Amino acid sequence: MILEGSIRLPFSYAAGVVGSRFLVALRDEQVILGGRCSDCGTVSCPARSMCPECGTHVDDLVEVGPGGTVEAWTEMPGKPAFGLIRLDGADTALIHHLLSGEGKWQPNTRVTARFAPERVGDINDIEGFEEERGAS
Amino acid sequence: MNPIAVIGTGQTKHSKARLDVSQPELIREAASAALQDADIGPDDIDAVVISNMEMFEGRAFPELWAGEGAYAFGKPCVKVATGGTSGTSACIAGFHQAASGEFDTVLVVGFEKHSEGHTQTGMALVDPFWDRAVASGALGNFALSISQYMAERGVTEEHAAQVAVKARRNAANNPNAHLQMPDLTVDDVLASRMLAEPLHLLDMCPQSDGAAAIVVASEETARRRGSQAAWVRAATTRHDQPYLGDLDRRLVTMRALRDAAQAAYTRAGITDPLREFDIAEIYEPASYAELAWYEALGFCKEGEAGRLITEGVTAMDGELPVNPSGGVLSTNPVGASGVIRVAEASAQLLGRAGAHQVAGAATALATGYGVYAWSDVIVMRTEKP
Numbered sequence: 001m002i003l004e005g006s007i008r009l010p011f012s013y014a015a016g017v018v019g020s021r022f023l024v025a026l027r028d029e030q031v032i033l034g035g036r037c038s039d040c041g042t043v044s045c046p047a048r049s050m051c052p053e054c055g056t057h058v059d060d061l062v063e064v065g066p067g068g069t070v071e072a073w074t075e076m077p078g079k080p081a082f083g084l085i086r087l088d089g090a091d092t093a094l095i096h097h098l099l100s101g102e103g104k105w106q107p108n109t110r111v112t113a114r115f116a117p118e119r120v121g122d123i124n125d126i127e128g129f130e131e132e133r134g135a136s
Numbered sequence: 137m138n139p140i141a142v143i144g145t146g147q148t149k150h151s152k153a154r155l156d157v158s159q160p161e162l163i164r165e166a167a168s169a170a171l172q173d174a175d176i177g178p179d180d181i182d183a184v185v186i187s188n189m190e191m192f193e194g195r196a197f198p199e200l201w202a203g204e205g206a207y208a209f210g211k212p213c214v215k216v217a218t219g220g221t222s223g224t225s226a227c228i229a230g231f232h233q234a235a236s237g238e239f240d241t242v243l244v245v246g247f248e249k250h251s252e253g254h255t256q257t258g259m260a261l262v263d264p265f266w267d268r269a270v271a272s273g274a275l276g277n278f279a280l281s282i283s284q285y286m287a288e289r290g291v292t293e294e295h296a297a298q299v300a301v302k303a304r305r306n307a308a309n310n311p312n313a314h315l316q317m318p319d320l321t322v323d324d325v326l327a328s329r330m331l332a333e334p335l336h337l338l339d340m341c342p343q344s345d346g347a348a349a350i351v352v353a354s355e356e357t358a359r360r361r362g363s364q365a366a367w368v369r370a371a372t373t374r375h376d377q378p379y380l381g382d383l384d385r386r387l388v389t390m391r392a393l394r395d396a397a398q399a400a401y402t403r404a405g406i407t408d409p410l411r412e413f414d415i416a417e418i419y420e421p422a423s424y425a426e427l428a429w430y431e432a433l434g435f436c437k438e439g440e441a442g443r444l445i446t447e448g449v450t451a452m453d454g455e456l457p458v459n460p461s462g463g464v465l466s467t468n469p470v471g472a473s474g475v476i477r478v479a480e481a482s483a484q485l486l487g488r489a490g491a492h493q494v495a496g497a498a499t500a501l502a503t504g505y506g507v508y509a510w511s512d513v514i515v516m517r518t519e520k521p
Contacts, residue, residue, distance in 0.1 A: 074332045074334075095380050
């Protein structure tokens, strides 16, 4: 005997102090914020409330990007490519969609963020990253 | 740590779907096999540790409702869940319980029944804010790091395919293994469906139903029984940052595994792992992972992993056979996969590995891996500490 079924999993997660500031800036100002560690100076992006390098509490948020470079990428059939994008001014990488490339992405390709016309306070307020115009 | 040893192991037949048994029944298969192998009865077990991935089967609290399969009634029973390392972490928890002196004999059981649930849902539940934008699961997350690793370390798709072939050929000598592909070739791997650039279907582990168990015993009990024992000489674990982009070049540096290995080797007195280990059972979720782990575990210098697989150094007849069982690439009931690594390493030292036995194995390595964020390293010897 096999019992068939499915479960609905509603949620309402708090983004937290730093995460909320990041998402509000994205929604209201089309600005991407990094978190600068007061101890080791690492700038995380997305801004983290705890420094990924040394664990120190972070409350100094600074603007990074919207340009950056592709560090790594992959693509699954039928889906947009995605990659790790290190935004200008940040020391860590953001995982997001790569929108414009044809075929294989080269490491260190210059990209810039494309923002969604209607933003709701979600990481998808950035639609993804496209190759910088004029970049070679 | 007081000396402790693994005195028995047990595994189910692993396969795509074990629809013939419920989850507790699956657990019981492995648990009873381990008791039989250790030549003890359920009453000899003082404590039970269960390993299982969270929500993969759509059921929570397996230590509650599946404990009966592990003879847990009337005994202390806990669940350990640390992603892919759940199984090795559960073994380490069992080691600590037995080494504490509080419990003499501990049963560790890991299980997964992928066929009953929806793994992608479990993976998507990891982070609601940042990583869910691409929601790529374990497969995409792993594939993402490979482009960097290939570029920096000179690894090719052919090197990876050779790992995939080695695993499946080894599995052909392991009747418990899920995938049975004795005639697989490098060309087959390269021609298989692209899952996520550059990962082909046959570069990846399968999803399996299965369970595995080990019996851990105190020094006194292991000695009194007079039989061979697989002595635990070091067991280390490292936790790391959870977000993919937060660590520089994760797969290239693999600092959690590197650090855990260094600590374990120091504790166990290992200075030349390639020569000193007789067999290794390492947790490789994909072909490329095994190559990266060769470097992180010190089997070779950085950039030499491709040479190791091409020259057959890690083949069954090589200097250090890696994953004689066929590894995670051939069998992956996730909650059990770490236990399988320890059970296989132990069975090799006990001389009970059957057709995939490495003759005279006296020093063994077992590792666990979980999404780059957890690494476990265990060193075992036939020689008592």
